[in-house]
Amino acid sequence: MVQYPQIDRTFAALADPTRRDVLERLGRGPATITELAEPYGISLTGMKKHVRVLEDAELVTTEKVGRARKCDLGPRGLEDIESWMTTYRRMLDGRLDRFGELLDRTKGTRDDK
Amino acid sequence: MVQYPQIDRTFAALADPTRRDVLERLGRGPATITELAEPYGISLTGMKKHVRVLEDAELVTTEKVGRARKCDLGPRGLEDIESWMTTYRRMLDGRLDRFGELLDRTKGTRDDK
Numbered sequence: 001m002v003q004y005p006q007i008d009r010t011f012a013a014l015a016d017p018t019r020r021d022v023l024e025r026l027g028r029g030p031a032t033i034t035e036l037a038e039p040y041g042i043s044l045t046g047m048k049k050h051v052r053v054l055e056d057a058e059l060v061t062t063e064k065v066g067r068a069r070k071c072d073l074g075p076r077g078l079e080d081i082e083s084w085m086t087t088y089r090r091m092l093d094g095r096l097d098r099f100g101e102l103l104d105r106t107k108g109t110r111d112d113k
Numbered sequence: 114m115v116q117y118p119q120i121d122r123t124f125a126a127l128a129d130p131t132r133r134d135v136l137e138r139l140g141r142g143p144a145t146i147t148e149l150a151e152p153y154g155i156s157l158t159g160m161k162k163h164v165r166v167l168e169d170a171e172l173v174t175t176e177k178v179g180r181a182r183k184c185d186l187g188p189r190g191l192e193d194i195e196s197w198m199t200t201y202r203r204m205l206d207g208r209l210d211r212f213g214e215l216l217d218r219t220k221g222t223r224d225d226k
Binding site: 009015081089091 | 121122124125127128130133136137141142186190191194195197198201202204205208
């Protein structure tokens with residue numbers, strides 16, 4: 001079995017609505033931890049934890065600017081999980097195609113009778 | 114903040130290489146817990162736990178057949194996370210477009226000088 005620690009971290013980082021919201025927020029431009037926490041009424045510590053998970057997945061970068069910590073989208077995007085999903089989707093489509101061919105062959109056999 | 118428990122469960126279910134492998138395996142056809150566990154050399158209990166996570170995410174269904182538990186792909190696919198990712202990607206593309214327009218305008222300003 002091949003291990004994909006990075007893709008695991010990406011999927012896990014996205015498994016939370018606040019973290020997905022943070023990505024969407026940062027998609028509109030950089031923000032500090034305080035600015036990110038504000039709309040949720042959660043503590044700075046709580047938001048820092050979410051940002052740390054996104055940072056570990058390399059989806060977000062942070063930089064200390066004065067007393068604040070500025071967050072921005074990281075260099076790594078969702079390419080790895082998009083790639084896995086494309087492969088999986090293609091495999092399922094292949095399965096449906098084979099099922100269709102089987103139905104056609106069954107129909108052909110019945111028509112021969 | 115809108116809560117998406119189902120999409121959270123889908124992302125979390127995919128955050129493990131064994132569970133992604135199980136989905137790919139079931140994409141080729143139904144299998145029992147024993148058949149799923151075999152390639153990994155993990156216990157039946159371990160595989161049951163993975164299958165339960167996939168079942169909670171409605172990605173897999175299971176059915177008791179005699180003494181075995183047969184697993185198959187569930188009714189729910191990856192549509193919810195594909196949909197979220199499309200929206201996110203579109204938002205990022207929009208951001209890049211706006212950045213491009215900004216560069217064009219800056220260039221225009223400089224050209225005017």
